[in-house]
Amino acid sequence: MPELPEVAYQKKYADATILHKKIVKVETGDKKIYQSAKKEFEETLAKNQITGSERLGKYLFLNLEKNGGLVIHFGMTGKLEYYQHDEIPKYAQLTLTFEDNSRVSFTCPRKFGKLYLAESLAEFQKDNDLGIDALALTKEQFLEILDGKTGTIKGLLMNQKLIAGIGNLYADEVLFQSKVHPTTKVNQLSDQEKTEIFKEIEEVLEVVKEARIEGDKLPESYLTTARKKGAACPRNNGKIEQIKVSGRTTYFCPVCQKEKS
DNA sequence: GCAGCTGTTAGTGG
């Protein structure tokens, strides 16, 4: 469930299901998910209630009536499941039972997710050295982040300490839409390319976020729909190639996204 | 059976 658009969907799901309900029971799972003692989570959550939510990058902050909030990172496979029955879902790592007998579970099969307690999202951001949310980023901030960097543009886009919210899939999408090759060094980008990438960060994330929330498919002009080696480029220009960049499998169209010499 | 995967982190090395 992981990049910004999917977390935005989880936020909407949480807002629609679990706000303003008194927590009467807390059940915790594997210790490795919990970034402080499970006992602290139990004590903080019991008899408390979630009063609102905020998102930063790939993190969801559930604001509690008392004692700060619960922060969720979804890893690769985490999600929230709200239900009215007694059967706790497989892979539940945290289950809250509310006064009306409904429940929410944070499920996470691969256990790459993480749960934290924090005073506020701003404090969490600071403590964890997280960058600016990709959808809150201004062009000035973006240009400042690019300034002086020597690595690949794809590596930069995925660096959560610089910009929070973009992962492997949508980094590729932003670069495909911007017609920039993923291994292009940041200091080789023209001003025009920088402007284009900035615009596409917002465009791609908004489009995908809306699609996720509405349950719609992504536009056919998106690389994400053709993310496979040898697939036809969505602009019909070439065949999609697969390489490794910053340690991650990367798809791009060699015709649309020319490598700089 | 095996590789690969929307994420992060520790370790290595340039």
Next chain:
DNA sequence: CCCACTAACAGCTG
């Protein structure tokens, strides 16, 4: 310090 790469985590899918 910056950056790239690898392995590891754990379960499912093709």
